[in-house]
Amino acid sequence: MTNSLIIQKATIVLEGNQWNGKSVDIYIENGVIKQIASEIKKENVPCFDANGCFLSLGWFDVYSFCPDPGEDWKETLDSHSQAASHGGFTEIAAFCGTDPLPEKASSIESLIQRQEPTSVKIHPIGVASEGRNGKEMAEVYELSVAGCLAQSDGIIKSPTSSLKAKLMEYCASMNIPYLQFPFDADLVKGAEVHEGLVSVNLGLKGIPDVSETIQLTEMIELAKWLKVQLRILGISSEKAVNIIRNAKKEGVEIYTAVAAMNLAYTDQNLEEFDENFKVLPPLRAESDRKALLDAVLDGTIQAIFSNHTPEDIEHKNLEFAYANFGAATFDSFFAILMEAFQEQDLPKLVHVLTKQNRDFYGVEYPAFAEGEVANFTIFSNNKWEMIGDFVKSKSHNVLNRNKELTGRIHATYTKNKLTHFNHE
Numbered sequence: 001m002t003n004s005l006i007i008q009k010a011t012i013v014l015e016g017n018q019w020n021g022k023s024v025d026i027y028i029e030n031g032v033i034k035q036i037a038s039e040i041k042k043e044n045v046p047c048f049d050a051n052g053c054f055l056s057l058g059w060f061d062v063y064s065f066c067p068d069p070g071e072d073w074k075e076t077l078d079s080h081s082q083a084a085s086h087g088g089f090t091e092i093a094a095f096c097g098t099d100p101l102p103e104k105a106s107s108i109e110s111l112i113q114r115q116e117p118t119s120v121k122i123h124p125i126g127v128a129s130e131g132r133n134g135k136e137m138a139e140v141y142e143l144s145v146a147g148c149l150a151q152s153d154g155i156i157k158s159p160t161s162s163l164k165a166k167l168m169e170y171c172a173s174m175n176i177p178y179l180q181f182p183f184d185a186d187l188v189k190g191a192e193v194h195e196g197l198v199s200v201n202l203g204l205k206g207i208p209d210v211s212e213t214i215q216l217t218e219m220i221e222l223a224k225w226l227k228v229q230l231r232i233l234g235i236s237s238e239k240a241v242n243i244i245r246n247a248k249k250e251g252v253e254i255y256t257a258v259a260a261m262n263l264a265y266t267d268q269n270l271e272e273f274d275e276n277f278k279v280l281p282p283l284r285a286e287s288d289r290k291a292l293l294d295a296v297l298d299g300t301i302q303a304i305f306s307n308h309t310p311e312d313i314e315h316k317n318l319e320f321a322y323a324n325f326g327a328a329t330f331d332s333f334f335a336i337l338m339e340a341f342q343e344q345d346l347p348k349l350v351h352v353l354t355k356q357n358r359d360f361y362g363v364e365y366p367a368f369a370e371g372e373v374a375n376f377t378i379f380s381n382n383k384w385e386m387i388g389d390f391v392k393s394k395s396h397n398v399l400n401r402n403k404e405l406t407g408r409i410h411a412t413y414t415k416n417k418l419t420h421f422n423h424e
Contacts, residue, residue: 003029003416004027004028004029004046005027005046005048005418006026006028006046006048007025007047007050007055008025008048008050009023009049009051010023010024010378011053011054011055012055012056013055013056013346013350014056014057014354014368015351015355023038024037025037025039026040026374026376027040028374030416031374031415031416032371032374033370033371033372033374035370036368036369048378048418048420050378050411053378053379053380054346054350054378054380055377055378056353056377056379057366057368057375058090058091058354058375058412058413058414059087059090059091059354059357060089060090060091060093060353060357060363061089061091061092061306061357062233062257062304062305062361063094063095063125063152063154063179063234063305063307064084064093064094064095064305064307064330065154065308065309066094066096066097067097067310068096068097069096069098069100069107070097070099070100071098071312074312074394074395074396075310075393075395077096077111077118078118080096080308080393081120081122082393083308083328083330083331083391084119084120084308084330085412086392086409087306087308087330087332087334088333088334088353088377088379088412089306089333089377089412090375090376090412090413091120091123091375092120092122092123092306093125093150094124094125095125096122097111101131101132102124102125102148103126103127103130103138103143104139104143105139105145106146108124108146108147109146112147119414119415119419120414121414121415123149124149125148125149125150125154125179126143126146126148126150126151126152127143127151127152127153128140128153128178129153129163132153132154132156134158134160134163135159137163137167140170140174140176141176149177149361149363150176150177150178150179150361151167151176151178151179152179153181154181154233155181155183155234155281155309155325156185157183157184158185161218161222164180164218164219164222165222165225165226168223168226168230169226177361178231179232180219180232181232181281182215182240183211183234183280184211184212184215185211187210187211187214188205191206191211192204192206193205193282193283194206194209194267194282194283194285194288195208196285198267198271201271202271204320204321209237209238209240209288212237212240213237213240213243216235216240216243217243220243220247223252224250224252229253229254229255230252230253230254231254231257232244232254234258234262234280234281234305235256235281236259236262236281236282236284236292237284238287238288238291238292241291241292241301244301245295255302255303255359256295256302256303257360258301258303258304259279259304259305260304260307260333260336260340261277261279261329262281262283262284262292263292263293263296263304263340264289264337264339264340265289265339266283266284266285266286266288266289267282267283267284267285268286275317275318275397276316276327276399278324278326279307279326279327280325293341296348302356302359302360303352303357303359304352304353306329306333307326307327307329308330308333308393309325310394310397311395311397312395316396316397317396326397327399328397328398328399331391331392331393331398332403334407334408335386335400335408336399337349338381338406338407339406346381353377354377374413374414374416375414376411376413376414377411378410378411378412379409379410380407381406381407382407384408385404386398386400386401386402
């Protein structure tokens, strides 16, 4: 049985493509683009009206965390996928599981099988160290063979220097992406927010940017010594941006990703003690936010990631000092970025989410042409309110719940299926 669809009157956002900036109809049959034209009419074919909307190739997320298996009361693989799709993603790289951790080939194979019916393609991230403890190298090669896109311990403290060097050299020799988060947790035990005027005024222990830069500098020096490339996940400070710029001038090959919240918010968002703004990497000063945004626009930072980190009420609805770090950001991901980027920057933002985020890992970039597999995100700069069923994540710490937002995802198309979000 033929599965067909016409997407009508979508304005294409796709740098370098012949259809960029034009309003077109797209005829899809069995998941393949059969025709692109200014107008397409076919009898008995369902249509999706995209008039007033933009269409790009499907967005790719560099990093998110899903606690299933292990803590599926916080988020299941299915709700994680639905929320990711609601955020505009058709593909995500995700660290999935707390018990067991993604440290055995069998766990990765199980995840790949479980994600088949989901609304996004999930690329598993495997642990880099045994037990995620930062001391001994995990079964990196076996995990890669099983289907892991990359290895990382995620957004936690950095491993020991010796393990860093061992992982960087080994992963480079095997052509396995290794993601590193520059954060010295031992330097700032008990710290909760960025160290600055806000932390002083709120009486909270601060996280200085040196906890980031000291680790970043070490990673760069190791990369110079070992002659390998770096993939840095989650820088948050202006000083880190300057260190990366200087390292690139010296010839170090660095791919850097920034969390969406760090582009839109600052530590001033913490003044109401909203636990959903207690995140790692921490929200820092306005000067840091602006430096990060400028670095995305000039190409110093290549990638943007959701940092979606679901939590339950028992671990988040607490006195601020005791609440876990993390926010569930998928549902309002595009709206978060619309707070940061100006309308004229939209083509650059879309290019990052489609092309550069895939380049971060070396993932194949889908083509927009007749005969190619359909993989789309349909969006607009319309306003909408994130209430009720519009929230797809099941976690307690959903950011921007019950707020009016600018930046709306209307639908995604992938896996031969249109996922439509009706915000009316």
